[in-house]
Amino acid sequence: MSSQSKLLFVDDxxxxxxxxxxxxxxxxVFTAESxxxxxxxxKQHAIDVVISDQRMPQMSGIDFLRFAKEIxxxxxxxxxTGYADLQAVVDSVNVGEIFRYVNKPWNAEKLKxxxxxACTVAEQRRAMxxxxxxxxxxxxxxxxxxxEKSEYELLFVDSNPKHLEQFKSxxxxxYKTHITTSPVEAFDLIPKRINIAVVVAxxxxxxxxxxxxxxxxxxxYPSVVTVLMTGSQDAKQAIRMINExxxxxxxxxxFPRESLRLTIESAIINFKLSKQNPATNxxxxxxxxxxxxxxxxxxxxxxxxxLRGAASARTTY
Amino acid sequence: MxxxxxxxxxxxxxxxSIEQMELLEELMRAQQTGQLPPNLSPRMLASExxxxxxxxxxxxxxxxxxxPTQSQPTATNGEPPPMGYDExxxxxxxxxxxxxxxxxxxxxxxxxxxxGAGVDEAVRQSEARLRAIIDATPLGICITNEHYILEYxxxxxxxxxxxxxxxxxxxxxxxxxQPEKEAFWKDLHDKYLAGYKEIRGEWNxxxxxxxxxxxxxxxxxxxxxxxxxxxxxxxxxxxxxxxLREESRQNEVMMMQTEKMSSLGQMVAGLAHEMNTPLGFVKxxxxxxxxxxxxxxxxxxxxxxxxxxxxxxxxxxxAMLLSQIDNAAQKVKNRxxxxxxxxxxxxxxxxxxxxxxxxxxxxxSRLDEADFKPTDINENIESTLKIAGHLFKGGxxxxxxxSPVPLVQAFPAQMNQVFLNLITNAVHxxxxxxxxxxxxxxxxxNQVIVKVIDNGKGIPPENLKKIFDPFxxxxxxxxxTGLGLSIAYKIIEKHGGKIEVQSQVGRGTEFTITxxxxxxxxxxxxxxxxxxxxxxxxxxx
Numbered sequence: 001m002s003s004q005s006k007l008l009f010v011d012d013x014x015x016x017x018x019x020x021x022x023x024x025x026x027x028x029v030f031t032a033e034s035x036x037x038x039x040x041x042x043k044q045h046a047i048d049v050v051i052s053d054q055r056m057p058q059m060s061g062i063d064f065l066r067f068a069k070e071i072x073x074x075x076x077x078x079x080x081t082g083y084a085d086l087q088a089v090v091d092s093v094n095v096g097e098i099f100r101y102v103n104k105p106w107n108a109e110k111l112k113x114x115x116x117x118a119c120t121v122a123e124q125r126r127a128m129x130x131x132x133x134x135x136x137x138x139x140x141x142x143x144x145x146x147x148e149k150s151e152y153e154l155l156f157v158d159s160n161p162k163h164l165e166q167f168k169s170x171x172x173x174x175y176k177t178h179i180t181t182s183p184v185e186a187f188d189l190i191p192k193r194i195n196i197a198v199v200v201a202x203x204x205x206x207x208x209x210x211x212x213x214x215x216x217x218x219x220x221y222p223s224v225v226t227v228l229m230t231g232s233q234d235a236k237q238a239i240r241m242i243n244e245x246x247x248x249x250x251x252x253x254x255f256p257r258e259s260l261r262l263t264i265e266s267a268i269i270n271f272k273l274s275k276q277n278p279a280t281n282x283x284x285x286x287x288x289x290x291x292x293x294x295x296x297x298x299x300x301x302x303x304x305x306x307l308r309g310a311a312s313a314r315t316t317y
Numbered sequence: 318m319x320x321x322x323x324x325x326x327x328x329x330x331x332x333x334s335i336e337q338m339e340l341l342e343e344l345m346r347a348q349q350t351g352q353l354p355p356n357l358s359p360r361m362l363a364s365e366x367x368x369x370x371x372x373x374x375x376x377x378x379x380x381x382x383x384x385p386t387q388s389q390p391t392a393t394n395g396e397p398p399p400m401g402y403d404e405x406x407x408x409x410x411x412x413x414x415x416x417x418x419x420x421x422x423x424x425x426x427x428x429x430x431x432x433g434a435g436v437d438e439a440v441r442q443s444e445a446r447l448r449a450i451i452d453a454t455p456l457g458i459c460i461t462n463e464h465y466i467l468e469y470x471x472x473x474x475x476x477x478x479x480x481x482x483x484x485x486x487x488x489x490x491x492x493x494x495q496p497e498k499e500a501f502w503k504d505l506h507d508k509y510l511a512g513y514k515e516i517r518g519e520w521n522x523x524x525x526x527x528x529x530x531x532x533x534x535x536x537x538x539x540x541x542x543x544x545x546x547x548x549x550x551x552x553x554x555x556x557x558x559x560x561l562r563e564e565s566r567q568n569e570v571m572m573m574q575t576e577k578m579s580s581l582g583q584m585v586a587g588l589a590h591e592m593n594t595p596l597g598f599v600k601x602x603x604x605x606x607x608x609x610x611x612x613x614x615x616x617x618x619x620x621x622x623x624x625x626x627x628x629x630x631x632x633x634x635x636a637m638l639l640s641q642i643d644n645a646a647q648k649v650k651n652r653x654x655x656x657x658x659x660x661x662x663x664x665x666x667x668x669x670x671x672x673x674x675x676x677x678x679x680x681x682s683r684l685d686e687a688d689f690k691p692t693d694i695n696e697n698i699e700s701t702l703k704i705a706g707h708l709f710k711g712g713x714x715x716x717x718x719x720s721p722v723p724l725v726q727a728f729p730a731q732m733n734q735v736f737l738n739l740i741t742n743a744v745h746x747x748x749x750x751x752x753x754x755x756x757x758x759x760x761x762x763n764q765v766i767v768k769v770i771d772n773g774k775g776i777p778p779e780n781l782k783k784i785f786d787p788f789x790x791x792x793x794x795x796x797x798t799g800l801g802l803s804i805a806y807k808i809i810e811k812h813g814g815k816i817e818v819q820s821q822v823g824r825g826t827e828f829t830i831t832x833x834x835x836x837x838x839x840x841x842x843x844x845x846x847x848x849x850x851x852x853x854x855x856x857x858x
Contacts, residue, residue, distance in 0.1 A: 015666070080597075083590040
């Protein structure tokens with residue numbers, strides 16, 4: 001992170017912008033009172049981190065962040081809002097692919113630390129993209145060779161064996177699909193099958209909560225892409241999945257088959273991308289930024305205990 | 318989160334019982350105006366009842382001292398009850414496990430009776446018919462004499478109490494009342510026969526099993542063949558209905574509560590954001606200024622040290638301190654320092670804004686005001702608009718066309734609930750960018766008119782007649798209980814007013830509320846000093 005890092009704050013409340021500009025005085029700060037003018041700034045400046053409010057007139061924060069992702073994919077996106085309504089949180093993961101979700105009023109130190117880390121990620125991403133002048137062709141979402149078996153494997157964890165069978169028969173033609181009702185078993189399987197790219201878990205599992213399980217998976221195997229399926233409407237859980245679990249998608253049941261298929265396909269692309277450009281893997285970055293690989297814990301339970309301790313001692317969001 | 322489907326289901330059930338309750342009340346009202354049962358369209362029970370009693374009295378050749386008058390279209394002038402009378406009757410029978418009522422046979426025409434040879438036969442036929450009617454009627458009928466003895470009971474009467482008629486005839490009627498109230502009942506009976514007490518109404522009596530029953534009763538005084546006064550009593554078992562009524566009263570409370578919670582949930586979302594935004598910058602400013610304050614205190618400490626060093630220290634020490642002071646001062650004079658005046662000012666502004674919201678919230682809820690009082694409708698709409706302010710953020714235009722209006726006797730909190738509901742609906746109906754909501758108030762004679770007009774998507778005609786129905790909603794599950802407008806309707810009705818709607822798809826919707834200044838009908842009867850002024854009154858009613 002350097003003082004050259006450029007931040008962009010978007011909020012329809014000028015006093016928020018004033019306050020944040022002062023807090024981040026050592027950065028180059030841009031501010032915008034609407035999504036539209038923020039997009040103009042994004043087009044003209046290489047912004048490292050953008051922090052946007054959700055509830056804004058004309059263009060919501062999530063809509064803005066979705067456009068921001070297209071205009072400037074290397075910019076790290078943070079959503080900051082005064083009220084966590086579930087739909088907004090879910091959309092912020094699935095549509096905005098945000099890095100962190102921050103509640104107002106915020107904690108200044110935590111926010112500063114979060115932005116500091118986000119700037120590091122953004123810088124590395126940019127460096128990586130610049131080094132690969134022949135930027136790797138992003139695999140397209142078209143799957144003409146649908147009948148070709150992929151080298152990547154999927155892992156589904158659900159307490160309902162019937163659902164598991166459905167997932168297996170739906171994906172097996174293309175991906176080797178592992179299924180289990182036990183998160184403990186699943187946790188032991190991942191290191192044995194190195195081609196597992198995506199782990200999909202239901203939120204209600206025996207032994208361990210699905211959200212906890214995925215947080216543990218992401219911590220131990222940062223390259224694996226995680227997807228949570230949930231029937232409950234819990235904004236708090238969703239925020240935790242974003243901030244602590246770097247979850248890739250948050251699927252609220254029931255969902256159409258097609259959206260699960262698209263989720264898996266784009267998760268695979270995400271997996272490939274992070275292999276090519278490790279700076280896109282936020283969890284891996286986070287681990288190297290904050291602590292030097294202390295995941296010596298063997299069992300998922302043991303790991304969870306360590307993670308819970310770490311979560312309460314977090315210095316960032 | 319609330320399980321809306323489940324709540325909806327249970328509320329639907331509640332609604333059904335409210336309908337039944339209303340029917341019962343209809344019946345009671347009719348009874349109070351001297352017409353048991355009410356003269357409703359099938360008039361089955363009514364004609365049966367009056368025919369049965371009159372013929373009964375005629376056949377016994379007893380002069381009726383007081384027989385129920387032939388029912389005329391009632392003075393209740395109420396709307397027809399939600400459930401058909403026939404349907405209700407059938408249900409009542411089923412509940413009492415009775416047979417379906419035989420169709421009422423018209424009474425023998427006077428022509429048939431007076432046509433010479435057939436007189437005896439006609440009388441015999443008529444009597445047989447009468448017996449059949451009395452036995453088939455779901456109304457319990459009994460005759461008691463001055464010694465409290467049941468001289469006659471029909472089948473229905475015995476069935477209501479779980480006895481066989483033979484177990485009752487010849488017994489004192491007190492067999493079917495609570496033993497501890499025997500004296501009261503005997504007294505009532507005496508007074509009734511003497512002609513200065515009525516027994517019309519609901520009473521508690523006792524089933525053979527000991528179960529307490531609620532009955533609806535009426536009576537007539539007759540003089541028997543023995544020349545002694547008798548009492549003919551007509552009884553209907555309403556135990557279950559009265560339970561249902563109590564249940565539905567509780568359910569209605571729950572229903573109102575659900576809608577309140579749902580509106581509250583939506584309001585909380587908006588208000589939380591409205592408050593957290595100023596809290597965000599105020600807190601941040603304070604944290605930054607706190608750090609600044611510490612730095613300034615350090616600087617001040619250094620300065621004081623310098624003072625003493627100037628007096629007693631070496632020039633070297635002084636020079637060192639001076640450079641420390643320079644460094645500290647440099648540190649102090651960062652952006653926070655430069656902006657500190659602004660930061661303080663905006664913090665105070667933020668706190669003002671939060672205070673404003675809290676005041677509006679209080680104004681809106683009117684928690685600290687009397688329930689029912691002269692209410693300034695314009696002021697109420699103002700405070701509702703403030704509380705709903707976050708809804709208009711997207712550029713929706715609100716036009717206030719207020720005229721001076723007289724104070725209205727009303728429950729201000731309930732009025733606010735209605736206004737909030739109409740405004741919220743309007744916001745949901747209009748386009749986020751080009752939406753326009755006009756709120757107009759005006760005085761018209763003894764009435765205050767409030768109009769909420771939007772240029773939104775409008776309501777299709779097929780939905781327009783349903784919008785005041787409970788549970789009717791076009792919003793997705795979880796985004797509205799479908800109760801808002803039905804509750805608004807009830808509230809306005811309670812205030813003696815009207816709420817009407819006009820809408821055109823694609824053009825907009827216009828709601829019109831008409832409120833009488835006097836707030837007719839809204840005055841809560843319990844308020845009329847029905848209670849003793851003393852909390853622990855020895856003078857219980």
